[in-house]
Amino acid sequence: MSEVEETLERIKVQPGVEGYVICDMEGQVLRRFPTMSQETAEIYAEAMRHLALKARGVVRDVNPKGELKYMRIRAKRHEVLVAFGEE
Amino acid sequence: MSEVEETLERIKVQPGVEGYVICDMEGQVLRRFPTMSQETAEIYAEAMRHLALKARGVVRDVNPKGELKYMRIRAKRHEVLVAFGEE
Numbered sequence: 001m002s003e004v005e006e007t008l009e010r011i012k013v014q015p016g017v018e019g020y021v022i023c024d025m026e027g028q029v030l031r032r033f034p035t036m037s038q039e040t041a042e043i044y045a046e047a048m049r050h051l052a053l054k055a056r057g058v059v060r061d062v063n064p065k066g067e068l069k070y071m072r073i074r075a076k077r078h079e080v081l082v083a084f085g086e087e
Numbered sequence: 088m089s090e091v092e093e094t095l096e097r098i099k100v101q102p103g104v105e106g107y108v109i110c111d112m113e114g115q116v117l118r119r120f121p122t123m124s125q126e127t128a129e130i131y132a133e134a135m136r137h138l139a140l141k142a143r144g145v146v147r148d149v150n151p152k153g154e155l156k157y158m159r160i161r162a163k164r165h166e167v168l169v170a171f172g173e174e
Contacts, residue, residue, distance in 0.1 A: 044149060047149055058137065058160070059160065062134055066163065066164075068162055073142055073145070073146065077153075078150065
């Protein structure tokens with residue numbers, strides 16, 4: 001099993017996890033949680049793409065050498081964790 | 088001591104904390120870490136204001152009833168935690 005598959009398996013069994021999406025920086029969905037629809041995955045991918053671009057800019061505003069690694073957005077009932085791969 | 092003062096004291100003594108800024112949704116600095124310059128506080132307040140507005144929109148795109156509570160942005164050497172008060 002590849003490292004990606006192992007990581008996805010570990011994420012899947014975490015209590016409270018409702019889904020995951022792997023996408024590229026253009027918001028193209030590459031992988032999604034088995035029970036998540038393509039449409040939902042695209043909504044999350046597009047939303048996080050916009051936020052990620054903004055967050056990367058903000059990190060650089062504050063520290064030009066800064067590199068965005070991780071983002072966590074907590075709403076009342078849900079939380080989205082965004083991890084960034086190498087560019 | 089008020090609840091705000093107590094909270095700030097607790098934050099100050101947390102290992103690794105380099106500063107804090109309290110600002111309103113317009114990015115106006117209301118309080119800042121004693122050794123942080125007003126200029127630095129304003130940079131963070133303005134940067135986080137933009138990101139917070141974007142994040143709030145993203146949360147609502149994904150779930151119209153969603154309400155942004157907390158945001159965590161991890162860069163290589165720094166991390167910014169943003170907590171939102173009641174509107």
